[in-house]
Amino acid sequence: MNFRFESLSKISYRVTHPEQVVTPRLLLFRERLERNILTMRRLLQEINPKHGLEILCPHVKTHKSLWVTQRLIEVGINFFKATPNEVDMLVQAGAKSIFLAYPPVASAAQKIARLAAENRDIKWYVQISHPAHAEYLLAATRQHDIQWDFYIDLDVGMHRTGIQPQDALALFHTVNKEKHFRFAGLHAYDGHIHFADPQQRSAEAAKSMSMVVETIRAFERENIRVPSMVVGGTPSFLPDWEYLNQANLDTEVFLSPGTWILFDTNYYHMLPGTFDVAALILAQVMDKVSENTATLNLGHKRWSVDQGPVESFSVPGMQAKQWNEEHTVATIPPGSGVKIGDYVLIAPKHVCSTTNLWEYFTIIGANGEIEMEECPIDARNK
Numbered sequence: 001m002n003f004r005f006e007s008l009s010k011i012s013y014r015v016t017h018p019e020q021v022v023t024p025r026l027l028l029f030r031e032r033l034e035r036n037i038l039t040m041r042r043l044l045q046e047i048n049p050k051h052g053l054e055i056l057c058p059h060v061k062t063h064k065s066l067w068v069t070q071r072l073i074e075v076g077i078n079f080f081k082a083t084p085n086e087v088d089m090l091v092q093a094g095a096k097s098i099f100l101a102y103p104p105v106a107s108a109a110q111k112i113a114r115l116a117a118e119n120r121d122i123k124w125y126v127q128i129s130h131p132a133h134a135e136y137l138l139a140a141t142r143q144h145d146i147q148w149d150f151y152i153d154l155d156v157g158m159h160r161t162g163i164q165p166q167d168a169l170a171l172f173h174t175v176n177k178e179k180h181f182r183f184a185g186l187h188a189y190d191g192h193i194h195f196a197d198p199q200q201r202s203a204e205a206a207k208s209m210s211m212v213v214e215t216i217r218a219f220e221r222e223n224i225r226v227p228s229m230v231v232g233g234t235p236s237f238l239p240d241w242e243y244l245n246q247a248n249l250d251t252e253v254f255l256s257p258g259t260w261i262l263f264d265t266n267y268y269h270m271l272p273g274t275f276d277v278a279a280l281i282l283a284q285v286m287d288k289v290s291e292n293t294a295t296l297n298l299g300h301k302r303w304s305v306d307q308g309p310v311e312s313f314s315v316p317g318m319q320a321k322q323w324n325e326e327h328t329v330a331t332i333p334p335g336s337g338v339k340i341g342d343y344v345l346i347a348p349k350h351v352c353s354t355t356n357l358w359e360y361f362t363i364i365g366a367n368g369e370i371e372m373e374e375c376p377i378d379a380r381n382k
Helices: 030-047 066-074 087-093 106-118 131-144 165-176 198-221 237-245 265-270 351-355
Strands: 025-029 079-082 097-100 123-128 148-153 181-188 228-231 252-255 279-290 293-296 319-323 328-331 343-347 360-364 370-376
Touching: 025 030, 030 066, 030 237, 066 087, 066 370, 079 087, 087 097, 087 106, 106 123, 106 131, 123 131, 131 148, 131 165, 131 181, 148 165, 165 181, 165 198, 181 198, 198 228, 198 237, 228 237, 237 252, 279 351
Parallel strands: 025 360, 079 097, 097 123, 123 148, 148 181, 181 228, 228 252
Antiparallel strands: 025 279, 279 293, 279 343, 293 328, 319 328, 360 370
16 A cells, blocks of 8 residues: 655555555654665765764664664664663664763763763763763763763754853863763754744754864863764754864764654745655544544544644645544545545654653554564653
8 A cells, every 4th residue: 555745755654555554653664764874975085985874873762662772773873872771772783882961960970880880882972061970970980980981062053052162172171180081072962943943953953063063172172172073963063063073173073863764744835855754653544523524533642742633644735634632623625535444644743752761663564564573662751
């Protein structure tokens, strides 16, 4: 059975035997995932042919999956961002380098120290933007004998975490005097850049990255080398990469977009024609309260409403009208022929929080076949 989304892809999504799937179900289309990996490599190399997937440090919050992580490792990605509750999955997946991109409180510092002590073959990085973070990490070090490689987290416009760039040097001197800390570089997440206009995105990315470059120059004036930086989200990583390639820095760059792996309609409208939406929900029409109204067998317990209602359905002209925990009521055009039992494929508007609502993906192969009925989403609800 073919499902078409005229606004998202010229190529149909195919599920050969949807009747073998108990709906609702989150499907991961493997061929779309593979295409996203190839697209990412091409986009990076168009800006700098010397670099490819190895410069990525993707956040695993989008997919939270051991299976997906291992596929990314297979193609050469070895550095991953995570919250404290996602690191267990990364350890199990065999990640070589893990960045705890989350300001640590005492419990998180203790957990990461324990994991680091148990997995000394993994390179561990932490984020610091306040002396209190260093104190928590230092207390954990005393119990587990850990050397912390730390990134100073800069606030470059999102105003969520991070220190003001002009204060980074003073924080460095405070933290670096402790023998258990080793300076890894700067972290700057510009997740506030969500402009649809690519020129506006580039201009805002330049503002954020200029703060990073100015901070590096301030360190260099004191003969302190900044070894590396981790920057960028999915909407901004390309203009970030372009700007930094022109900055002539003696600093290794890692880019940290995460949503591109599975993608969603929210980001598709910002970056049309780039990545494919690879994870979609298969549902069915469970009732019709009128000729032009269909009720689907899923609600916002299975698709995330934090960015608004889902907008992309495989039925042309279908629109969400009403939604609650277990139902989505949608309008359908006159004469659409939609019947009770019909299958509907739905593209999530925000895939990261949608994925977290599911226990597993069903992996769909290149020809629409079910390759894996239940592929766990290992770090969900964390």
